[in-house]
Amino acid sequence: MRPVSEPQVDRALGVALITGACSGIGRELAEGLARRGHALVLVSERAAALADAAAALRRAYGVAAHAITLDLARPEAAVELHAAVAELGLEVDILVNNAGIFFFGEAADASTARANALLQLHVVTPSLLCTLFGREMRRRRRGQILIVSSISAWRDFPGISYYGASKRYLRGFARALRSELGVYGVNVTCLAPGATATSLYEASGSVPVERARRLGLMMDARRVAEAGLKAMFSRKAERIPGALNWLAALAAQLTPQWVVDLIRRRAPWLPRRDREEDSA
Ligand SMILES: NC(=O)c1ccc[n+]([C@@H]2O[C@H](COP(=O)([O-])OP(=O)(O)OC[C@H]3O[C@@H](n4cnc5c(N)ncnc54)[C@H](OP(=O)(O)O)[C@@H]3O)[C@@H](O)[C@H]2O)c1
Numbered sequence: 001m002r003p004v005s006e007p008q009v010d011r012a013l014g015v016a017l018i019t020g021a022c023s024g025i026g027r028e029l030a031e032g033l034a035r036r037g038h039a040l041v042l043v044s045e046r047a048a049a050l051a052d053a054a055a056a057l058r059r060a061y062g063v064a065a066h067a068i069t070l071d072l073a074r075p076e077a078a079v080e081l082h083a084a085v086a087e088l089g090l091e092v093d094i095l096v097n098n099a100g101i102f103f104f105g106e107a108a109d110a111s112t113a114r115a116n117a118l119l120q121l122h123v124v125t126p127s128l129l130c131t132l133f134g135r136e137m138r139r140r141r142r143g144q145i146l147i148v149s150s151i152s153a154w155r156d157f158p159g160i161s162y163y164g165a166s167k168r169y170l171r172g173f174a175r176a177l178r179s180e181l182g183v184y185g186v187n188v189t190c191l192a193p194g195a196t197a198t199s200l201y202e203a204s205g206s207v208p209v210e211r212a213r214r215l216g217l218m219m220d221a222r223r224v225a226e227a228g229l230k231a232m233f234s235r236k237a238e239r240i241p242g243a244l245n246w247l248a249a250l251a252a253q254l255t256p257q258w259v260v261d262l263i264r265r266r267a268p269w270l271p272r273r274d275r276e277e278d279s280a
Contacts, residue, residue: 020099024198028225078128097126122166155252191228194245
């Protein structure tokens with residue numbers, strides 16, 4: 001972990017901490033918050049990319065931007081991050097839990113290391129960050145928490161069992177936390193993007209992200225981030241950016257289970273180990 005100290009913080013506007021801030025939706029969330037004048041604490045794993053993001057935001061918006069390089073997919077990450085922020089002498093007014101990873105395929109084929117990292121990153125670390133920073137917000141009786149889930153939280157889909165179930169957890173956690181902290185004046189908002197053109201799918205190989213974005217099948221990360229920030233600042237419970245994504249979430253919820261099972265049996269993009277074994 002490497003905290004980098006930066007210029008003065010404007011305490012009136014408050015400090016925003018964003019996990020997964022060096023690319024994609026997190027980078028755009030950080031930019032949106034900098035544009036609004038908030039000092040930033042940017043957290044992710046790649047030191048150089050994170051330092052570049054912090055420098056660019058500082059230059060463009062004149063805000064303080066601290067960079068903390070940390071692997072958030074470890075059980076102790078939330079406690080370490082909370083301590084690193086305290087060491088910088090900062091109070092977090094806006095907590096954005098955004099960092100995430102994705103993989104596709106049957107759960108029985110998953111790499112146990114990657115599955116463990118996904119669960120730490122999507123379940124353990126964001127929950128504990130909400131506990132540690134939410135406790136302080138509750139004491140101060142103000143604050144905002146934005147939790148990035150996904151429209152995959154609206155249905156349990158084969159092929160993304162780890163990812164979808166973890167995003168469903170985040171959605172449920174956000175709802176309960178909103179109710180708990182709301183009485184103290186602390187707002188919790190859940191952002192649930194649909195397919196967005198970012199590097200999330202890079203590790204899964206052949207997703208034609210740029211073509212999908214041009215065809216309107218994937219949203220632009222900036223639009224997604226802006227929708228999330230607007231929802232958070234207007235204290236909304238949940239936001240699915242994009243009308244098509246909203247319809248997709250509704251359709252996913254209404255689709256009978258037998259249709260999901262049929263897709264699983266027929267879909268060419270999902271593996272069938274039994275057939276592979278038969279033909280071997
Ligand atoms: N793209 C979509 O279609 C989509 C749809 C719904 C929801 N989402 C959610 O949106 C969030 C942001 O994803 P994105 O689409 O913007 O993808 P992205 O560009 O790949 O961004 C993911 C971010 O998470 C960080 N991260 C990953 N593993 C980490 C680790 N172990 N420790 C610290 N940071 C880590 C990455 O930082 P490093 O590069 O430094 O590792 C990166 O900044 C995720 O929670 C994702 O599930 C995305």
